[in-house]
Amino acid sequence: MIIVTGAAGFIGSNIVAALNARGRTDILLVDDMSDGRKCLNLADLDFADYLEYDDLLARVEKGDDLGAIDAVFHQGACSDTTEWDGRYVMDRNYRYSKSLHDWCVARGVPFIYASSASVYGMGPDFVETRAAERPLNMYAFSKFAFDQYVRAQAPTVNSQVAGLRYFNVYGPREQHKGKMASVAWHFSGQIERDGECRLFEGSDGYGAGEQRRDFIYVGDCAAVNLWLLDNPRVSGIFNCGTGRSQTFNDVADAVIDWHGRGDKHYIAFPESLVGRYQSYTEADMGALRAAGYDRAFCSVAEGVTRYLDWMHATPAAG
Structure with missing residues (x-):
């Protein structure tokens, strides 16, 4: 059995789809279904069982035996970067992750979890070192805090623990995220409704x-997760990007090219984002490459084409 938390979410459901593509259906899905719209991400997938997010935490903290578990993919979290209730975010992201980590480590179960590139704040360096980490909101701090815990525990851990710092992920199964969905999703909707993509005017030079x-295309994120499953000797905290920054214009151009119509319209940069907006990110992929991952990553043009092909073949994806 494989456990996937956040299984109805964006990256989690893509991991389930990738496992299904390998013929794995012995999957325990874990999520919080308060937002029932997320069920659409699971409607075409195969799995063995479902458990509510809080129910899994209760069982883990009691030390329950959940049977033979091959691995845990921990993707579930409060991912709203505008949430400032620190007690809630730390309970949801930090305490939960610690409890699941400790349960896995005690049983020798591989634990592969979602960190975030948000731990780097404004940059300018995006490499997995303490000096580069300066989180700017509660979500980022909760991810940073758990990475710190993982580092502190690592010398005494004998099983796989691997964290992935996701950069700007886009692709299938993100439609439920609304305002938090990728610019590729938003640009496509804007083209369909208004015939133009809306981008920010210049900022930060x-x-x-x-x-x-x-x-980074979500299929590439799922591929890295499954590579870690195949390589249980690999532990550590790794960036999960492409190693190549591209512009928002590149994304808009790819969307316009796919639709065969549309223009770009530039809007004033919001005052509320001045000093709080990442104008540049680029993952240093040296650590993951050194660990042995050698697969190529999609460019924006390749990934957006795959995404929009999928979106327009999937009625519930709009």
């Missing part, structure tokens, strides 16, 4: 739409 991010 970058021209209009020329702010740069490391955009």
